[in-house]
Amino acid sequence: MRLMHIADVHLGCRPDVGFAWSGEREEELWSTFSALVRECVRQQADLLLIAGDLFDGCPSLRELERADRILGSAESIEVVIVAGSADFLREESAYADYEWSPNVHFLKSDEPESIYLETLDTTVHGVSYYSAIRRDRVLEDLVPDDEGEIQILIAYGGDQDHCPFDLKRLQRAEFDYVALGGRHSCRLLAPGNIGYPGSPEPLSPAETGKHGYIFGEIGREKSRFTFVPFSLREYVNLTVRVDAATRFKDLKNKVRQAVASCGLEHLYSITVDGSFPPGKPFELDELRDVGRVCAIEDKTVPAYDMDKLLDIHRDDVVGMYMEEFLRKPSTERAQQALYCGLNALLQEEEQDDDTGA
Amino acid sequence: MTILELELAHFGKFHHKKIKFSRGLNVIYGKNEAGKSTIHAFIRCMLLGMNPEIDGTRNRYYEKYYPWDTSEAGYGGMMRMAVSGHIYRVERSFLKTASFMKLVDETADEDWEGQEAENSLRDLLEGLNETAFDNTVSIAQLKSTTEPGLLTELEKFVSNTSQTKNVRVDMSRARERLEQQADDLRREFAEGAEADLAETEANLKRVSEEKNRLQDREYRMRREQDSLEEQVAFTTRSSEEALLAYDRERDAMRRQYEAARNNWENLPDPESRKKGHFTLFFLLLALMCFAGAWYLYYRTGLQEQLYLYTAAGLATGGIFCLAGMGFAIAAARRTKKRYQAEDALREKLRFQLKESADRFEQFKSQTPVSPEDATREMKSRLTELEEELTQCGKDLEKSRKAYEELSRSVNEIRGQVLKNEGIARELDSVELAMQTLSTVAMRVQETFGSRLCKEAAQILEKLTEGRYDRIQIRKQEISIGTEERMHELKAMSCGTVEQVYFSIRVAAAALLWQKSPLPFLFDDVFSRYDDERLAAAMDLLKDCGHQVIVFSSNTREDEMVDA
Numbered sequence: 001m002r003l004m005h006i007a008d009v010h011l012g013c014r015p016d017v018g019f020a021w022s023g024e025r026e027e028e029l030w031s032t033f034s035a036l037v038r039e040c041v042r043q044q045a046d047l048l049l050i051a052g053d054l055f056d057g058c059p060s061l062r063e064l065e066r067a068d069r070i071l072g073s074a075e076s077i078e079v080v081i082v083a084g085s086a087d088f089l090r091e092e093s094a095y096a097d098y099e100w101s102p103n104v105h106f107l108k109s110d111e112p113e114s115i116y117l118e119t120l121d122t123t124v125h126g127v128s129y130y131s132a133i134r135r136d137r138v139l140e141d142l143v144p145d146d147e148g149e150i151q152i153l154i155a156y157g158g159d160q161d162h163c164p165f166d167l168k169r170l171q172r173a174e175f176d177y178v179a180l181g182g183r184h185s186c187r188l189l190a191p192g193n194i195g196y197p198g199s200p201e202p203l204s205p206a207e208t209g210k211h212g213y214i215f216g217e218i219g220r221e222k223s224r225f226t227f228v229p230f231s232l233r234e235y236v237n238l239t240v241r242v243d244a245a246t247r248f249k250d251l252k253n254k255v256r257q258a259v260a261s262c263g264l265e266h267l268y269s270i271t272v273d274g275s276f277p278p279g280k281p282f283e284l285d286e287l288r289d290v291g292r293v294c295a296i297e298d299k300t301v302p303a304y305d306m307d308k309l310l311d312i313h314r315d316d317v318v319g320m321y322m323e324e325f326l327r328k329p330s331t332e333r334a335q336q337a338l339y340c341g342l343n344a345l346l347q348e349e350e351q352d353d354d355t356g357a
Numbered sequence: 358m359t360i361l362e363l364e365l366a367h368f369g370k371f372h373h374k375k376i377k378f379s380r381g382l383n384v385i386y387g388k389n390e391a392g393k394s395t396i397h398a399f400i401r402c403m404l405l406g407m408n409p410e411i412d413g414t415r416n417r418y419y420e421k422y423y424p425w426d427t428s429e430a431g432y433g434g435m436m437r438m439a440v441s442g443h444i445y446r447v448e449r450s451f452l453k454t455a456s457f458m459k460l461v462d463e464t465a466d467e468d469w470e471g472q473e474a475e476n477s478l479r480d481l482l483e484g485l486n487e488t489a490f491d492n493t494v495s496i497a498q499l500k501s502t503t504e505p506g507l508l509t510e511l512e513k514f515v516s517n518t519s520q521t522k523n524v525r526v527d528m529s530r531a532r533e534r535l536e537q538q539a540d541d542l543r544r545e546f547a548e549g550a551e552a553d554l555a556e557t558e559a560n561l562k563r564v565s566e567e568k569n570r571l572q573d574r575e576y577r578m579r580r581e582q583d584s585l586e587e588q589v590a591f592t593t594r595s596s597e598e599a600l601l602a603y604d605r606e607r608d609a610m611r612r613q614y615e616a617a618r619n620n621w622e623n624l625p626d627p628e629s630r631k632k633g634h635f636t637l638f639f640l641l642l643a644l645m646c647f648a649g650a651w652y653l654y655y656r657t658g659l660q661e662q663l664y665l666y667t668a669a670g671l672a673t674g675g676i677f678c679l680a681g682m683g684f685a686i687a688a689a690r691r692t693k694k695r696y697q698a699e700d701a702l703r704e705k706l707r708f709q710l711k712e713s714a715d716r717f718e719q720f721k722s723q724t725p726v727s728p729e730d731a732t733r734e735m736k737s738r739l740t741e742l743e744e745e746l747t748q749c750g751k752d753l754e755k756s757r758k759a760y761e762e763l764s765r766s767v768n769e770i771r772g773q774v775l776k777n778e779g780i781a782r783e784l785d786s787v788e789l790a791m792q793t794l795s796t797v798a799m800r801v802q803e804t805f806g807s808r809l810c811k812e813a814a815q816i817l818e819k820l821t822e823g824r825y826d827r828i829q830i831r832k833q834e835i836s837i838g839t840e841e842r843m844h845e846l847k848a849m850s851c852g853t854v855e856q857v858y859f860s861i862r863v864a865a866a867a868l869l870w871q872k873s874p875l876p877f878l879f880d881d882v883f884s885r886y887d888d889e890r891l892a893a894a895m896d897l898l899k900d901c902g903h904q905v906i907v908f909s910s911n912t913r914e915d916e917m918v919d920a
Contacts, residue, residue: 017768058569061576090569094576317528320797336786341794344534 001120001150003047004040005214005225007181008199009033010086012063013056015203016267021292025201028232032201034070036213036230041074043215046120048077051181051197052084052129052156059087061094072101078117079104083128084156084181090130107154112138116147123148125175127155127163139165143173150218156181158196170194176218177225185209186227193225201231205269205294208235235294236266242274244303248282252290259291269295275303278343302339309342318345358482358875359439359904360400367424367431369395380439382899383906393908397495397880398422403436405487406458406475407451419451433457440481441873447478483873493866496859497880528798535791542784547773554770561763568756575749582742589732589739596728603725610720614713621706630696636689639682646675805868806830812864813857820856820893828857852890859894863901876904884911 011033014026040048048071055063071079081104083089089096089108100106105115107126114125125142134157144151153175157163162182167189170178178194184207186198197214199207212230217223238258242251251272259268268291276282284296306322313319325338360378365371370392376385387393398418407418424432433450443464450457460474461467469477479485485494547553650671657664810828817837818826825837835846837857846854859882866877877898883891891913898905 014764017765018772057565058572060572061579090573092577093569093573097576097580317797317801320800321793324793324797333782333786333789336783337789337793340535340538340787341531341790344531344538344790344794345528347531347534 001047001122001218002043002045003049003152003177003179003216003218004036004043004045005049005051005177005179005195005197005216006036006200007051007084007156007179007197008053008184009050009201010053010056010199010203011067012059013203016205016294019292019294021267029201030066032230032232033067036200037070037074037077039230040077045077045215047117047122047124047152048074048079049124049152049154049179050079050081051154051179052082053086053181054081054084055087055095057086058090058093059095061098064094064098068098068100068104071104075101075103077103078120080115080117080124080126080154081106082126082154082156082181083108083130085129085132085162088129088131110134112142114145114147120150121148122150122152124152124154126153129156129162133161134163135161137164137166139163140169144175150176152177152179154179158182167194176223177216179214186212186214188214188225188227193223195225195227197227201233202235202267205235205267208237210234232265234263234266235269236262237269237271238262239271239273242272242276242282242300244275244277246274246276248286251282252287255287256290264291267292267294269293269297271297271299273299274301276300278302278304278339279347301335302343304339304342318342321345358873360436360876360906361439361444362435362437363396363399363403364435365396365399366434367426367429368399368434369422370425371395371399372424372426372429378904378906380904382895383904385906385908386912387908387910389910391910393910394880395422397878397908399434400436400878401490401495402451403434403447403449404478404482404485405490406449419453437463445481482875485875493862494875495878495880496862496866496882528794532791532794535787535794539784539787539791542780542787546777546780546784550770550773550777554767554774557763557766557770561760561767564756564760564763568753568760571749571753571756575746575753578742578746578749582739582746585735585739585742589735592731592735593728596726596731599725600727607717607720610713610717614710614717617706617710617713621703621710624699624703624706627696627699627703635685636682639678639685643675643678643682646671646678650675808868809861809864812868813860816860816863816897817857819897820860820890821853822893825853828860851885852887855885856890856894863897866903867901874903876906877901879905879907879909881908881910883907883909883913888913 009029011029012026013029014022015029016022016025037048054067059067083095083106087095089110096108098106105117105124106128107113107115107124108128110128110130112125112127114123116123123145125144127138139153139155139157142153151174153170153173155163155178158165158180159182171191171194176193180194180196183196184199184203186196188195193216195214198211200211200213202208202211210227210229210231211234212228214225215228216225238255240251240254240258255270259266270284270287270293272282272284272287279302281302282298282300284298287293287296310319310322313322321341322338325334328334359380362378363374363376365374365376376396385393385396399422402418402422408416430452431450432452433448435449436447438445438447443462446459446461446463448457448459448461458471458474460469460478468474650668653659653664653668653671659665659668810830814826814828814837817828825839827838827840827843829836829843835857836843837846837849837853838844846857849857863877866875883894886894898907
């Protein structure tokens with residue numbers, strides 16, 4: 001039996017609010033979801049598991065119909081969904097009452113329930129959320145039953161605010177697969193059949209790395225579960241080094257090249273490290289047009305030749321100032337203060353009052 | 358640095374006045390108003406330049422020393438000096454309209470003009486500026502010999518000179534720059550961003566919940582709407598059917614009634630009933646026949662056949678009449694029966710008709726509810742719902758927009774909070790830099806202060822011929838003395854106080870200009886000294902290693918020099 005496991009899709013979310021590509025990103029979450037379902041069909045999977053947070057909040061009727069259209073179109077696939085912490089169910093809402101297409105099974109109860117899928121001889125146990133936080137350890141008490149040959153558990157949770165569980169107990173329960181949701185990056189837990197697929201599209205600059213789904217094959221003898229990257233874009237952290245001799249043009253080219261080789265479609269957080277000629281820091285904002293740049297961090301420091309300065313200013317205030325810092329342990333705060341003071345002390349003297357031609 | 362020669366071309370009261378100096382001790386003697394301060398000022402202006410205006414206020418020097426004799430145009434002069442083995446010549450014109458400066462290295466045969474010249478001169482003088490000049494080179498008479506006054510002056514002096522130690526690096530300037538930086542940072546800092554963020558996030562949550570509530574409400578209303586519409590359709594249909602059935606039944610009833618009426622009306626009219634008189638008629642007839650027959654019998658006895666036959670006939674006739682009467686009676690009875698039956702039927706029909714009529718009436722009053730009436734309430738509720746839905750839709754739209762805007766705000770403010778954190782860190786560093794700078798400044802002062810006291814003490818020792826060899830400057834008091842005993846300065850005589858001041862000033866100059874000693878210009882400093890002290894001072898100055906130019910209104914110094 002082949003299955004695809006996704007979670008934390010957050011349809012309706014608008015990542016990178018305030019940036020030009022934000023609206024595009026919102027639509028991409030939907031198009032990737034649609035592509036995932038198509039991929040599911042293409043891979044001839046029998047079962048699609050959506051382990052919570054399919055939506056970014058309580059979905060409107062329109063969003064429900066759109067999602068249902070996508071899922072319902074893949075008639076050959078059985079879909080099992082549970083609600084998670086972000087899209088918890090509310091009584092008497094369109095979400096709670098919605099009637100999905102016949103191949104879509106939403107386990108709506110907040111008590112554990114199960115569904116037996118006859119064509120696959122599989123029982124899926126699951127539980128949904130009715131509030132953002134639930135701390136009961138309901139997942140630890142679930143065990144496979146006698147009905148299906150294949151026994152699967154689907155749920156959102158794993159940390160102290162969301163159905164915490166002891167991993168060993170879950171392993172002991174001996175489900176054929178435990179499909180979890182609640183982490184935005186993929187994680188497969190030992191012994192290999194318990195996993196979080198992570199969001200299929202990354203949602204914030206902190207979520208770097210690959211994103212996609214977990215594909216599983218459950219066979220008579222053995223089973224295998226692998227992570228498959230699938231996202232349209234990734235968040236990438238880029239670090240570029242400069243020195244006092246680097247001109248801004250060169251820096252920009254360097255960044256451009258790095259972005260081009262990695263892929264223009266990705267979303268970048270750029271860190272510039274190194275040094276600049278004292279008094280002439282780089283205007284890093286102008287790097288924003290090399291691509292989709294979410295953030296720029298400036299870690300450059302002024303290129304003071306400390307030894308030379310100490311030598312020249314051995315007897316005077318500058319020397320004494322530097323000594324103050326060299327005497328104490330170096331922290332980032334102290335470093336910055338040292339540079340700050342040096343900058344203030346060594347700046348070109350302006351004309352003094354009465355002297356003048 | 359040694360001043361070799363001055364030429365005051367046009368300066369104050371002097372025109373083309375030349376003065377030569379020697380490398381050691383020089384005394385310029387002149388009574389008051391002779392022009393000593395003019396020459397002093399000239400030296401200052403040649404070294405440092407003269408800006409006719411500072412910030413819109415006229416430089417006091419410019420006005421004061423403007424040439425008296427304006428017959429020749431010009432305001433300035435020349436100074437020749439020796440610095441580090443080279444001989445330099447400074448030429449200046451101070452005229453506002455034609456200011457000019459030229460520096461000539463006579464030894465290396467180089468010259469500079471304008472700003473370049475100023476810069477070169479400043480380099481030569483190791484960055485000497487006005488403050489340094491007034492505090493070290495130029496030593497004026499002690500303004501006050503009281504301790505507080507002296508303390509103030511000394512404090513100011515120490516603080517100023519310690520800061521000009523390496524004048525190329527101006528700490529006060531540096532501190533100003535740091536303060537400016539700190540101010541800029543504080544201005545960039547968005548006050549209350551964190552509070553804003555908390556508030557906006559709370560608002561966002563609220564709006565999100567409201568949005569969800571509105572969504573749910575809309576959904577429920579839609580559901581009610583759908584269900585009501587179904588009900589309306591169903592009720593309309595069933596009501597119409599009921600109406601149809603009713604109509605049909607009413608028709609049937611009417612037909613029934615009409616049939617009954619027909620029957621009733623078809624009954625023969627009792628009025629048209631004939632009265633049966635036949636019985637009586639036949640009876641009479643029969644009686645007449647019998648009477649006739651009897652008469653005949655009575656009168657004739659029926660002898661004749663005629664009479665017999667007639668009597669018989671009459672009798673027969675009478676019998677026929679009786680029979681006829683019998684028939685008539687029977688017929689009358691039958692008819693009566695018939696009439697009775699008819700009456701009964703009539704009664705029955707009448708009853709039936711009445712019943713039928715009653716039922717009809719009753720039926721008529723039970724018309725079923727029309728579809729309009731049946732669905733009126735539901736339809737009005739539907740209209741209500743429609744209105745409510747439209748309103749809900751509008752509210753939902755508003756809520757959605759508010760949510761979007763708030764989302765954007767939250768993001769913006771988050772960005773600002775992050776920026777704030779960065780600014781706070783920077784500010785922290787700047788403040789640490791300022792703190793450290795202050796610490797360094799204090800240390801410089803202290804160091805300088807203590808060194809100063811040591812140097813000054815040495816000079817004081819020479820001056821007082823060993824009487825005092827220690828000077829201590831504490832916060833609010835100065836004391837001098839020896840290792841065994843210290844005395845507060847306020848207990849000392851004026852003369853001693855002057856000596857202490859002298860020692861400190863000379864020591865300061867010596868300390869600051871160690872590399873290339875600058876000349877001392879003593880401006881009428883010794884007039885209050887007694888002869889002994891004066892001699893000691895002169896001796897010291899002769900051997901101090903600096904060029905000394907003493908301006909005096911007294912001939913004593915002059916005499917001492919020669920001695």
